[in-house]
Amino acid sequence: MIIIDTDVVTLSRLQFALTALYHFLFVPLTLGLVWMLAIMESVYVMTGREVWKRMVQFWGVLFGINFAMGVATGVTMEFQFGMNWAYYSHYVGDIFGAPLAIEGLMAFFLEATLVGVFFMGWDRISRIKHLLVTWFLALGTSLSALWILVANAWMQNPVGAAFNPATMRMEVTSFSAVLFNPVAQDKFVHTVSAGYVLGSMFVLSISAWYLLRGRNVDFAKRSMTVAASFGLAAALSVVVLGDESGYSVSLNQKMKMAAIEAMWHTEPAPASFTLFGIPDVQQRTTHVAVKIPWVMGLIGTRSLDETMPGIAELVDAAKGRIGNGIQAYDAMLMLRQDKDNAQAKATLAAHDQDLGYALLLKKYVDDPRQATPADIQQAADSTIPNVPVLFWAFRIMVGCGFYFIALFAFSFWKASRRQLDSQRWYLHLALWSLPLPWVAIELGWIVAEYGRQPWAIEGVLPTALGVSSVSAGQVLTSLGGFVFFYTALAIVDVFLMLKFVRKGPDGLGIWSPAIAAMPSGQH
């Protein structure tokens, strides 16, 4: 029996959260910006107008700085499972490893190999070929997101796998179930759309700044038009698919849904949506709640008569599953003594989907079979995630989403009337909205991953059991190293971004009125 050090669990979680949130500052911008580059370059190839090529090159410089940061911080993610989550890697590697490996083979190879040609191949290949490189680069980044989210969706909704007592791990039973996991579909579209919104906002805000300064006017207006149209489509998609995502969460992660809503008890159908309130964890109630009738029931169940379970009812259900889990655990131990024990096999087969619930008890008692009712109550209570954090993170994220629709719709309307620079307040608004997509995206990660706690794999493996046999000192050292390096790199990254934005297409010699005046074909 190996005692799990709770400091190692806390520090490993902190390190994973920090490195993932940090990585996720750069990835969405890569995801979004690369499609804008693809659109701009397509216009260039179709019209032959030089300005569009120069737009690709200027936004490409910023893309390159960001891409490097995304790659640098992504390396950590691929190896951290093995370093800090060794038991997790053993327990679910049979399923979880596959999409990660396929991501490398199908997507990351493509984008990483082509990015060099994108930057350095302008004079070496034809226009059409370069355009194809850009399109495949964009495709690679989105495919990359697809496979990562297939892996992540399996953590939220572990379909197509079963526990094997001989190998003490989960093994694949159906790859198509893993691949076509409904959660994966929703998450993929929701996440890449969020990236597209962020990329659009990036271009919109920086272009607005040029217009406020009266610099690169023609250049900035065109960029803004692309950003407004792409951004509007993306913002609509992110909200609609966010709703879809909410629906699929309500199907398989009822506790996460109840925590997001701070729904302490089951309400009569259709449940109301709490617009505002102060969740009180001690009293298990929400103070000064402002509720909109029916809305939650409609989002969560798409019906008027289905109820959505509240937190108290879900804790009760968890107690039942812990009871079943203990039976499965007992059967597993019997099979270890005698792998042909038919009765144990039957018991395990009947309850193996609740085995994870018995593992929740390991935090309180060495042998789950010895658990007291008090241990079981504690373990059942531990299935409640941090309600206030989820409640607020979700509301701010959704609020941002609706704001993006409004801002991009207004931008689109102004762009179509060719009045982008007619009102300075609008340009200021566009400029100062720049941080909002990052806020929404990071909060979205928190809702999805922090809301999954206490599970690493929902219902299958508690997070605390997933850690490695390392010392707290080791994790603290690596965490310190990451924090130091990441902080230093963040400073350099922001410094370089600001430097190149300030220089602008004019200062970098990428665009000037003189180039604009030249007839096409003479650049």
Next chain:
Amino acid sequence: MFDYTTLRVIWWALLGTLLIGFAIMDGFDFGVAGLLKVLGRDNEERKVLLEGIEPTWEGNQVWFILAGGATFAAWPMLYAVSFSGMYMAIALVLLALILRPVGFNFRGKIHDPRWASLWDWVLTGSGVVVMLVSGVAFGNLFLGLPFQFDDDLRMSWHGGFFELLHPFALLCGLVSLSMLLAHGACWAALKADHVIAARAVRIARWMTLVFAALYVLAGVWLAYGIPGYAVVGPVVTDGASNPLYKQVAPGGSWFAGYMQYPWFWSAPLLALVSAVGVQALIGRRSVAGFIASSLMVGSTIASAGFALFPFLLPSSLDPHSSLTVWDASSSRGTLQLMLLVSLVLLPIVILYTSWVYRVMRGRVTLEQVRKAHGGY
């Protein structure tokens, strides 16, 4: 399609292929970075060297990522035990790798010699760390690592970072360093301006000599000074992946496999013949010289993998916990699916990678660097 035993052998070979792919493709980037200050005497010369690897290094590094991902998918226990056990060593490699993408991108973004020099040192340092630590880690596989499993197959590790620094492991680190510096020098001889290429040829020759001497020394040490491990009792090659089902005894020789399968000798022989090939070819026909150094890198890794077979990761603490090809893999279904995916996708990867190398072919000259502004 295939039975479990065959799939395991195929995935053992594929793991080797990915490691070799990583060492050949990413290896010359590390080698060039490690020699940056030796081969490049001023900022412009170093720029020539960096521009020789800039368009392709990012794709090359994916071999490393993929080797990690494929190990996770096909050999989850190997992935879990090695990365968590050698925690500090892996953390060091990761920190070094984090600096590379930004180093390449940020170096040219501010025109100040001190800024460029800072990143030159960063790239050199990170290259040397990765080359050295990978070799030390590999060397430790022959020594056995201090881990064991409990009945839940939860691994516990009973050792620290400094215990990895056994003299034999350090020698393996130097083998790796000299091998990849030679390989990097061969790339520079092929890609850089003639002034720099001439220097690179000399270094490639010296480094292959150093490599060959250290490699032979490591082989002799392994034969006479490092005891091997052997699976005792019945060997089940298609059973459940549970290391505790078998018995392992320390003692014996790491060359037992070489005695059993004489064709294994082709790998170390090819490594030494290729080292001679580099000597002979690199000055006159740099492409052939680079191919020779690639063969040298590939066959060196293969020779180490052959010696370990069927072990992936022997345990010095509790030999029964050792990971072997027969008990550390994924399930049959996963191995089968991943093989199918690899068979479809790897040729495509190789196809577009070759296209990119063709597009970016040709020497990077000093004149080019002086004229160009920017890069990326």
